[in-house]
Amino acid sequence: MPSLHEPQLEFVDCANPSGRHAMAWWSWGDCKARHAVVCVHGLTRQGRDFDALARALVEHSDGSLRVIAPDVVGRGRSDWLPQPAHYQLPQYVGDVLTLLQHLHRQHSLHTLDWVGTSMGGLVGMALAGQRDLPLPVPVRRLVLNDVGPAVAWPSIVRMQGYVGRYGTFEDLDHAAAYLRSLSAGFGPVPWSEWLSLSRPMLRTDPQGRLTLHYDPAIGASIAAVTPELAQAAEATLWTLYDAITAQVLLLRGAQSDVLDPQTAQVMTERGPRARLVQLEGVGHAPTLTDSLQMDVVSGFLLAASPGD
Known part of the structure; x- marks a missing residue:
């Protein structure tokens, strides 16, 4: 019998405008548990980022x-989409809805919580902020990890400079060093822990070379973002945020270049009035692997609700 603390890999069949694709998802804990915590990763990451938090x-x-952590389509063990233009938030939301409906059919969900890092937080806002989505149960508690409706434009420019642009590596150490050079905002993560985070970020290409796990075509959607498109998306995301009824915990790396202090403050004053926790010595985005960060998230998600 597999350990409840070790990730189990499964797949769910999802639709896209060009056909079908398989989305991989990892789970920890009792498959019959009716309380699900869905954890969704950032733009170029994958579900195994949540190993430590899930345990x-x-x-x-x-x-x-x-705990459920999908590899969003185009990442990790999931299929790649045939059309780069479909790597967009609506596709990701649709895929997660398919997964949640699949889980509900297996074992009726009673409680649904969400932890979203960066892009995963945007997916969470889209799910929690739309009343007409066929969610099996509403999102009860939502953790937004270093992301809000307004994404700082310089951070988008930074992403345009590296997303989808990668080569091959001699070994895990070289790949991990490259990933660390892109991820200074993650904070002072010990090297042994960084290797654990980096290992699932790699795959072997058809020529047998070690390379990154995600479809480089994801970079096309990022490259196409303009200040005007970003401003329009921000207005839509604020509308979604204001409609959220879930309890919200907002984590912000004190040195984040994605979530600025002004946006974080406004998020505590409107809509669901998020509880803000700022993490010193970290930028974008907290890894949720050290004891302090995990305790903050666990305390929020596992606290008794009124009437319990």
Whole structure:
């Protein structure tokens, strides 16, 4: 019998405008648990980013919940889309809805919580802020990890400079060093921990060379973003944020170049009035792997609700 603390890999069949694709998803905990915590990663990451947090949540809940972390399409073990233009938020939201409906059919969900890092937080806002989506149950608690409706334009320019532009590596150490050079904002992560985070970020290409796990075509959608498009997206995201009824925890790396202090403050004053926790010595984005960060998230998600 597999350990509840080790990730189990499954796949769900999803639709896209050109056909079908398989989305990989990882789970920890009892597959029959009716409390699901869905964790969704950032733009160029994958579901195994949540290994440490998932284990902590399962342990602290005494096995009463299940943690689910998909590899968003085009990343990790999931299929790649045939059309680069379809790597967009609506596709990601649709895929997660398919996954949640699949989980609900297996074992009826009673409680749904969400942890979203960067892009994963935008997906969470889109799910929690739309009343007409066929969610099996509403999102109860939402953790937004260093992201809000307004994404600072310089950070988009930075992403345009590297997303989809990668080569091959001699070995894990060289790949991990490259990834670390792109991820200074993650903070002072110990090297052994960084290797663990980096290993699932790699795949072997058809020529047998070590390379990154994601479809480089993801970079096309980022390259196409202009200040005007970003401004229009921001207006839509604020509308979604204001409609959220879930309890919201907002984490911000104190040195973040994605979520600026002004946006974070406004998020505490409107819509769901997020509770803001700023993390010193970190930029974009907190890894949720050290004990302090995991305790903040676990404390928020596992706190008793009124009437419990």
